[in-house]
Amino acid sequence: MSESEIIIEKLLEQRNFHLNTLKNLDFELVMEPSENDIKNIEKLQRITVDQIKKIEQEIAFLTSKNSKKIP
Numbered sequence: 001m002s003e004s005e006i007i008i009e010k011l012l013e014q015r016n017f018h019l020n021t022l023k024n025l026d027f028e029l030v031m032e033p034s035e036n037d038i039k040n041i042e043k044l045q046r047i048t049v050d051q052i053k054k055i056e057q058e059i060a061f062l063t064s065k066n067s068k069k070i071p
Helices: 003-030 035-069
Strands: none
16 A cells, blocks of 8 residues: 555545534534534534545545556
């Protein structure tokens, strides 16, 4: 396994963690939180989605870089 494949695997693990976090935050919204809690949850959701986007961009970059190396 190449170094970039290991990095991609770690990034996928991070992405999965963030996706799981989003599921948990969605569940918290179902539990009738206070108005303040809703604001905090929505802020965390935005931050988490931004993190997922960054991770997916990095994965796409590394994947395209790897595909160029393959003859």
